[in-house]
Amino acid sequence: MSSRSKAQVRSLQASVGHPILPFMSEISASSPMMKQYLRFKAEHPDAILFFHLGDFYEVFFEDAATVAKELDVVLTSRNGHPMAGVPVRRGEVYVAQLLRRGYKVAVCQQVEDPKKATGLVRREIVRVLTPGTAIDDAVLDAGSNHYLAAVLESRSAREIGLAYLDLSTGEFVAASMGSLEALRGELERLGPAEVLLPVSGSEALVRAAGDRLVTRRADAEWTAEGAECRDPTAGEAALQAAAAILAYVRETQGQSPGHLRPLRVLGIAQCVDLDAFTVSSLELVRPLRDGKASGTLLHVLDRTMTPLGRRLLRRRLLAPLTDRSSIERRLDAIGTLVRDVRSREALRAALSDVHDAERLVGKLGAGRLRPLDLVLLTRSLAAIDVVAQALTGVASAPEPAQPTLESPSPPPAADDLLASLRNALGQPVLAAQARRFASLLVDQPPAEIRDGGAIRDGWSQDLDAMRLELAALRDRLTRLESEERTRTGIASLKVGYNRVFGYYLEVTRPHLSKVPPDYVRRQTLANAERFVTEELKTFEGRIAAMEEKILALEADLFDAAVLELRASIPEFQAATDVLAELDVLQSLADVAHRQRYVRPTFTTEPALDVRGGRHPVVERREEFVPNDLVLPEGKDLVVLTGPNMAGKSVFLRQTALHCIMAQLGSFVPADRAVLPLVDRVFARVGASDMLAAGVSTFMMEMLETASILDHATSRSLILFDEMGRGTSTFDGVSIAWAVAEHLARHVRAKTLFATHYQELTRLADELPNVVNLHVAVRELGKDVVFLHRVEPGTAAGSYGVHVARLAGLPDAVTQAADRVLDGLLAEGRLSQIGASAPPVAIPPLFGTDEHPVLKALRKIDVERLTPIEALQKLDQLRRQLDA
Numbered sequence: 001m002s003s004r005s006k007a008q009v010r011s012l013q014a015s016v017g018h019p020i021l022p023f024m025s026e027i028s029a030s031s032p033m034m035k036q037y038l039r040f041k042a043e044h045p046d047a048i049l050f051f052h053l054g055d056f057y058e059v060f061f062e063d064a065a066t067v068a069k070e071l072d073v074v075l076t077s078r079n080g081h082p083m084a085g086v087p088v089r090r091g092e093v094y095v096a097q098l099l100r101r102g103y104k105v106a107v108c109q110q111v112e113d114p115k116k117a118t119g120l121v122r123r124e125i126v127r128v129l130t131p132g133t134a135i136d137d138a139v140l141d142a143g144s145n146h147y148l149a150a151v152l153e154s155r156s157a158r159e160i161g162l163a164y165l166d167l168s169t170g171e172f173v174a175a176s177m178g179s180l181e182a183l184r185g186e187l188e189r190l191g192p193a194e195v196l197l198p199v200s201g202s203e204a205l206v207r208a209a210g211d212r213l214v215t216r217r218a219d220a221e222w223t224a225e226g227a228e229c230r231d232p233t234a235g236e237a238a239l240q241a242a243a244a245i246l247a248y249v250r251e252t253q254g255q256s257p258g259h260l261r262p263l264r265v266l267g268i269a270q271c272v273d274l275d276a277f278t279v280s281s282l283e284l285v286r287p288l289r290d291g292k293a294s295g296t297l298l299h300v301l302d303r304t305m306t307p308l309g310r311r312l313l314r315r316r317l318l319a320p321l322t323d324r325s326s327i328e329r330r331l332d333a334i335g336t337l338v339r340d341v342r343s344r345e346a347l348r349a350a351l352s353d354v355h356d357a358e359r360l361v362g363k364l365g366a367g368r369l370r371p372l373d374l375v376l377l378t379r380s381l382a383a384i385d386v387v388a389q390a391l392t393g394v395a396s397a398p399e400p401a402q403p404t405l406e407s408p409s410p411p412p413a414a415d416d417l418l419a420s421l422r423n424a425l426g427q428p429v430l431a432a433q434a435r436r437f438a439s440l441l442v443d444q445p446p447a448e449i450r451d452g453g454a455i456r457d458g459w460s461q462d463l464d465a466m467r468l469e470l471a472a473l474r475d476r477l478t479r480l481e482s483e484e485r486t487r488t489g490i491a492s493l494k495v496g497y498n499r500v501f502g503y504y505l506e507v508t509r510p511h512l513s514k515v516p517p518d519y520v521r522r523q524t525l526a527n528a529e530r531f532v533t534e535e536l537k538t539f540e541g542r543i544a545a546m547e548e549k550i551l552a553l554e555a556d557l558f559d560a561a562v563l564e565l566r567a568s569i570p571e572f573q574a575a576t577d578v579l580a581e582l583d584v585l586q587s588l589a590d591v592a593h594r595q596r597y598v599r600p601t602f603t604t605e606p607a608l609d610v611r612g613g614r615h616p617v618v619e620r621r622e623e624f625v626p627n628d629l630v631l632p633e634g635k636d637l638v639v640l641t642g643p644n645m646a647g648k649s650v651f652l653r654q655t656a657l658h659c660i661m662a663q664l665g666s667f668v669p670a671d672r673a674v675l676p677l678v679d680r681v682f683a684r685v686g687a688s689d690m691l692a693a694g695v696s697t698f699m700m701e702m703l704e705t706a707s708i709l710d711h712a713t714s715r716s717l718i719l720f721d722e723m724g725r726g727t728s729t730f731d732g733v734s735i736a737w738a739v740a741e742h743l744a745r746h747v748r749a750k751t752l753f754a755t756h757y758q759e760l761t762r763l764a765d766e767l768p769n770v771v772n773l774h775v776a777v778r779e780l781g782k783d784v785v786f787l788h789r790v791e792p793g794t795a796a797g798s799y800g801v802h803v804a805r806l807a808g809l810p811d812a813v814t815q816a817a818d819r820v821l822d823g824l825l826a827e828g829r830l831s832q833i834g835a836s837a838p839p840v841a842i843p844p845l846f847g848t849d850e851h852p853v854l855k856a857l858r859k860i861d862v863e864r865l866t867p868i869e870a871l872q873k874l875d876q877l878r879r880q881l882d883a
Helices: 003-016 024-029 032-043 061-071 088-100 180-190 203-208 236-253 276-281 297-301 307-318 324-339 341-351 357-366 371-392 417-424 428-437 461-488 509-514 534-566 569-595 648-664 697-711 729-747 758-766 800-806 811-827 852-859 867-882
Strands: 048-053 056-060 076-078 081-087 105-110 123-129 148-153 160-166 171-177 194-198 213-217 494-498 502-508 520-524 528-532 601-603 608-613 627-631 637-641 672-676 680-684 717-721 750-754 770-780 783-792
Touching (some): 032 048, 032 105, 032 123, 048 061, 048 088, 056 061, 056 088, 061 081, 081 088, 088 105, 148 236, 160 236, 171 180, 180 203, 180 276, 194 236, 297 307, 297 569, 297 648, 307 357, 307 569, 307 648, 324 341, 324 417, 324 569, 324 648, 341 371, 341 569, 357 371, 357 534, 371 534, 371 569, 417 569, 428 534, 428 569, 461 502, 502 534, 509 528, 528 534, 534 569, 608 648, 627 648, 627 783, 637 648, 637 729, 637 758, 648 672, 648 717, 648 750, 697 729, 717 729, 729 750, 852 867
Parallel strands (some): 048 105, 148 194, 194 213, 637 750, 637 770, 680 717, 717 750
Antiparallel strands (some): 056 081, 076 081, 105 123, 160 171, 520 528, 608 627, 608 672, 770 783
């Protein structure tokens, strides 16, 4: 073992805190092969070692038990040691399953022909595959990026460096985080498959990584000199994190991949800050409940034609822009494509011929390109010209004037994005490569170049000549069969071949007496014998030699093509960036056209004016009632009241989605939208339950509220849905009042505060920047009809009992609830919330001391009771009163 490998093992042993390989003491008594296995295993103790033995990858000891369990293969034994194996030809399929389950795999390959080996076959670790460095299609999700992240806390603890790499595409980014909270949010947005931490990293960093795979790396690998970035805006810790990623990739891949992009330093202020709970509650990319992608904003906006476009759309949705000029540039392009339907359809058709070129280039740079990958890459290159032609006739007519507020600033001038993208596609090298390599491979090549038959006839004169010679030899074998039938008089004699015995002459048993003396028996079957002759062995040797030469030449030709293509990786990547951008633009334009979205207008005033606004997801599933939201300058906080199921949460969410979509550079579902540029969106819509982490729902709500109050600015958008419902009514309404008042008085961010606490509506009497809105209902006796229309003013009530009745609670329960509610309302205890005068003492409903039944009633969560539980609870309370 090299000194470097020993150092790595010691470092890893220190990090994992247990001895490496408890069976190492057996090495002296093991066979040479097992000694070889144990040596490689010691170099990679945290990985499952796939050890190449003949046609199988074998695994031993603890690895065998893991593989047998995870891959559902048979667990056997060798010399008393647990052993399992998988076929080499299907090795990647099994490796992919292990990677998806969070395991690392070290592939130990035979690097010499066992037939030519003297003694033990030479083997080497050719690759170490980890969840974060996977580039195989079987592991990756085509619609999202696959990141490896590295995190380092600076010595001063004032900066946390973050770097992340998608090895499948080459995207390489570094950023500086100001806090662990910001780091957690960014990791949630990225969703890395693996997180690198230094051995000396704190447990706080481990907790920030969540349940993701954490790999500890030696502190010596975290050095800024290895980051290969001279960007002066990059923090020291971010550069050190980038260096650790590069060192890890070089070690696991056995090389420096040729497709890694220059390190890009991300300024957090360039994007709208969306924390993890906001992303989740708004269902931007993942649904909250049923797991169906159709319930997300991403699904609604995704009319992309390529995987690279789909990934870019997802990234942009999670990181909307704050720079108005860049947003307007995107909107100009989308507006052009919305109006020019013919060009948009031509662009969509052209993009449909573009395969996942971004990841194909990644395989090219990582040395993992296969014949079919090369076919798809050359087809994608050929499609670039068609895409450029589709853009040639795009009409750039000026867009109709948009409705604005009274004095918005004019939109900044923006150059023609579509024209610049079209010009960027005109790279001569790409067209030349497409023409040159279009005829290299057959249309349906084999999976591996070693299988043969991949190179098209006409590409190489030498290869064509060899194939002609091989065909002549095989034709000679056919004639040999005819000649031997004539010579021996055995009409059924035939020439055959198998991988074990090679070529043979087969004679059935009734004709064995006719076999000439020069036939040498090779194999006995139940009904026949197989023989060879010197002439047949000569042909076999010549054919085998020619086949070997053909395979070697095909491999050389393929490798030469790959080497030539690798030199053009920067041009390929520039083209894939353009293709992805165009795909996102046409997707957003297509959705805008089909769903009647409008172009948003931005204002520098602290004002918001949306007319006929709709929720982009909900309107696709059911009939939708559009609503207005007008908050001019001086009106900052909305207290929104109304019953459950009336649409309060939908109204909150659609407001946030309008802002996010607009700053993504998308049109929005409305008749008119004039919006401010926001720096952050906080959406506390729905419960954030962290019971598994030992944190109650209410405690988590308070932690999140504290974070909002600490980080929100006047340019933020804040959504609160029923704050304080996780505690007692008095505590809840008091906290909700205090938070709403603080936001209105001091933060002055645009805030929507949905609540059942009618008392909060009195804030509008005390603060001029507070507005009351409610979701209208129509009462028909004891029934309610939800109109889903947002109107000025205050709701007549929360209609909780009405909702319970709609949900099917028994009449006895709802009637009892009506009686209790009337009594509680008569107390009027909440009427003094927020008033300057001290509360008035009102006799309690059940006497001077609070009755136990009242205490029990206050603890009941009516919304979570099933009908049978409600009846049981009612019976229990009645018996308690009678006692």
